[in-house]
Amino acid sequence: MAQHIGAPAVASVEVGQSVAKGQEIGSAKGFVSVPVHAPTSGEVVAVESRPHPWGTSLPAVVIKPDGEDRWTADLQPGDPSALSVDDIVEKVRLAGVVGMGGAAFPAHVKMSPPPEKKISTLIFNGVECEPYLTADHRMMLEEPERILQGVALLKYVFGADRVVIGIEANKPDAIALLEKECAGAPVEILPLQVKYPQGAEKQLIAAVTGREVPSGGLPMDVGVAVHNVSTAAAVADAVLFGRPLIERVCTVTGPAIREPKNLRIRIGTPLSHLVEVCGGLTEDPGKIVLGGPMMGFTQLGFDVPATRGTSGLLLLRDEDVDRQEEGPCIRCSRCVQACPMHLLPTTIAAYSRRDLLAEASEYCAMDCIECGSCSYVCPATIPLVQAIRYGKAAILAKKRNS
Amino acid sequence: MLAAILSLGCIGLVAAIALGLAAKKFAVEVDPRELAAMEVLPGANCGACGFPGCAGYAKALVAGTIDLNQCPPGGADVVAKLARILGVEASAAAREIAVVLCQGDNRKAQVKYQYLGLADCTAAQKIAGGPKACPGGCLGLASCQRACPFDAIEMTADGLAVISREKCTGCRKCLAVCPRNVIRMTPYESAIHVLCNSHDKGAMVRKYCQIGCIGCHICKKTIPGAYKVEDFLATVVYEQDEEAIEAIGKCPTKCIRDFSDGYPEGSKLLPVAADKPHAA
Numbered sequence: 001m002a003q004h005i006g007a008p009a010v011a012s013v014e015v016g017q018s019v020a021k022g023q024e025i026g027s028a029k030g031f032v033s034v035p036v037h038a039p040t041s042g043e044v045v046a047v048e049s050r051p052h053p054w055g056t057s058l059p060a061v062v063i064k065p066d067g068e069d070r071w072t073a074d075l076q077p078g079d080p081s082a083l084s085v086d087d088i089v090e091k092v093r094l095a096g097v098v099g100m101g102g103a104a105f106p107a108h109v110k111m112s113p114p115p116e117k118k119i120s121t122l123i124f125n126g127v128e129c130e131p132y133l134t135a136d137h138r139m140m141l142e143e144p145e146r147i148l149q150g151v152a153l154l155k156y157v158f159g160a161d162r163v164v165i166g167i168e169a170n171k172p173d174a175i176a177l178l179e180k181e182c183a184g185a186p187v188e189i190l191p192l193q194v195k196y197p198q199g200a201e202k203q204l205i206a207a208v209t210g211r212e213v214p215s216g217g218l219p220m221d222v223g224v225a226v227h228n229v230s231t232a233a234a235v236a237d238a239v240l241f242g243r244p245l246i247e248r249v250c251t252v253t254g255p256a257i258r259e260p261k262n263l264r265i266r267i268g269t270p271l272s273h274l275v276e277v278c279g280g281l282t283e284d285p286g287k288i289v290l291g292g293p294m295m296g297f298t299q300l301g302f303d304v305p306a307t308r309g310t311s312g313l314l315l316l317r318d319e320d321v322d323r324q325e326e327g328p329c330i331r332c333s334r335c336v337q338a339c340p341m342h343l344l345p346t347t348i349a350a351y352s353r354r355d356l357l358a359e360a361s362e363y364c365a366m367d368c369i370e371c372g373s374c375s376y377v378c379p380a381t382i383p384l385v386q387a388i389r390y391g392k393a394a395i396l397a398k399k400r401n402s
Numbered sequence: 403m404l405a406a407i408l409s410l411g412c413i414g415l416v417a418a419i420a421l422g423l424a425a426k427k428f429a430v431e432v433d434p435r436e437l438a439a440m441e442v443l444p445g446a447n448c449g450a451c452g453f454p455g456c457a458g459y460a461k462a463l464v465a466g467t468i469d470l471n472q473c474p475p476g477g478a479d480v481v482a483k484l485a486r487i488l489g490v491e492a493s494a495a496a497r498e499i500a501v502v503l504c505q506g507d508n509r510k511a512q513v514k515y516q517y518l519g520l521a522d523c524t525a526a527q528k529i530a531g532g533p534k535a536c537p538g539g540c541l542g543l544a545s546c547q548r549a550c551p552f553d554a555i556e557m558t559a560d561g562l563a564v565i566s567r568e569k570c571t572g573c574r575k576c577l578a579v580c581p582r583n584v585i586r587m588t589p590y591e592s593a594i595h596v597l598c599n600s601h602d603k604g605a606m607v608r609k610y611c612q613i614g615c616i617g618c619h620i621c622k623k624t625i626p627g628a629y630k631v632e633d634f635l636a637t638v639v640y641e642q643d644e645e646a647i648e649a650i651g652k653c654p655t656k657c658i659r660d661f662s663d664g665y666p667e668g669s670k671l672l673p674v675a676a677d678k679p680h681a682a
Contacts, residue, residue: 055530055531297530298515298530300514300515300530323518325518326518353520353522383518383519383520386525386529389528390520390522390524390525393528
């Protein structure tokens, strides 16, 4: 049921009930929340806590597929020319569409900016969010029509003047294809420098518009909205066909998998099944990561399901995993040079570890995007991001209490 | 020469008079009882009384806005002294101490994954619910030890926090930092505890811990009043634990412990032989 950032959905079906593909099985709770739908038709065999990619057991609905894969009867296709902006946003919410880059933030929230914030530029993120992942690239090559339908809908919702699809320059095939498809349409295709974290919202905005999102602000503060290309495709499905978000593209890769692939997966598919489809493992993986190597969640095993945010499944060999123990900081400042937010990771981490929260906030701990670049470059393998995350959580908790 | 001495002398005189007058005029009156109370209080500024430090508590005591048994570190001794200073009658609150309800150290309890991050329990707990497979067990990263102002918590070599019965003053600082709520306040008089904090079913507990409570009810069947079992976890009913000791030998996983006989395995804390509230 926890498929997105925000309040998890609450199961709305019972054991023994038969469900059709696309039927709502979990209802939204609160504004920053979306419903969850059955990924296939079948029988509900359990409504209980099951292991979740976040590492703990969370409420889940377990469906035994009947193999018919029958759609529910009450899908409501929409005619975009007859729908108002509010109708479109409501359809997106009901379809459970979330940001498909990996963070899984409910899309309807991003699509409802307060009226005083005018969105002038709409950016579509065709930059892979992390190394190893190629899911967005595959989407752009195989389903440009779906993406562009979504682009048109979102342009209408935001009333944006400028629409940009940002793609990393190492994907010339995707750039060429989208340029061909967009010929004549008011959409720019912008090749971007290949670097991490180019796909992060704030970095992408800076690369495309030159605007910097203020500390503590949101993209809407600089008149920009960013959506992933796959989110655009999901929005198109939701609005034009009434189809809920029940599948996504996921990259299964890494040195420990026999045949790395991009798969179109149903939400809820166990990871073990994904591994099976990709020819199995070449050896015992040293690390199983959901998402990318920089920000992904390490998994305890293959018995967890893929969620809406599962952009990738990365299988590393034991020799690829650095298990070096933490050493002392040698003040080399590599983390400072690496930080895309221009922060001082070593300082913030040191303050966070000592619970000096006021000092950590003063050094803009809350602006950290947790991209992992500092931990990656640190020659002393100091867990910088973990320390900063710990500090950020403590600062937020303190704010809530006061 | 003379002019210099005279002028400096005059300036000094004027300044002295001004300071003297100011001292009289702006004098801050401190209740002598407050100073006396400060002398008596332990001075650890632990915050157990609800004030930031001992000075705040002393002030509130003199103002009469708080009971004088609110200082657990001070114990009965301090209460008696405070009562004499303030000229009132008072009795100490029953002494409470903190106990780590876990014996699953790194040898006895399984871990889910190898943890290489910050040596802090709260930070570790945020990563997939902590490295220990047991959802309630002590993570052994010593956050409580660092929080203890009285040096009462010891970490065993195998990664388990153990709290000294004698040194613990009951200030509850460790309770506040423990992300797993494995530390509980217990009456000092009760030295027998069920050292487990897992509410999982017995079969599950056996999978990840050799020494956890499996909720078998044997202790409760042996001495019905002294134990209760809720959600597959037994606890001692501290109000009526006179005979609780009888069940210790019956526990199949040995998770009931008599602290008056000794501390959990691996602890360097000595058995407190002189103080045996449960001597049979």
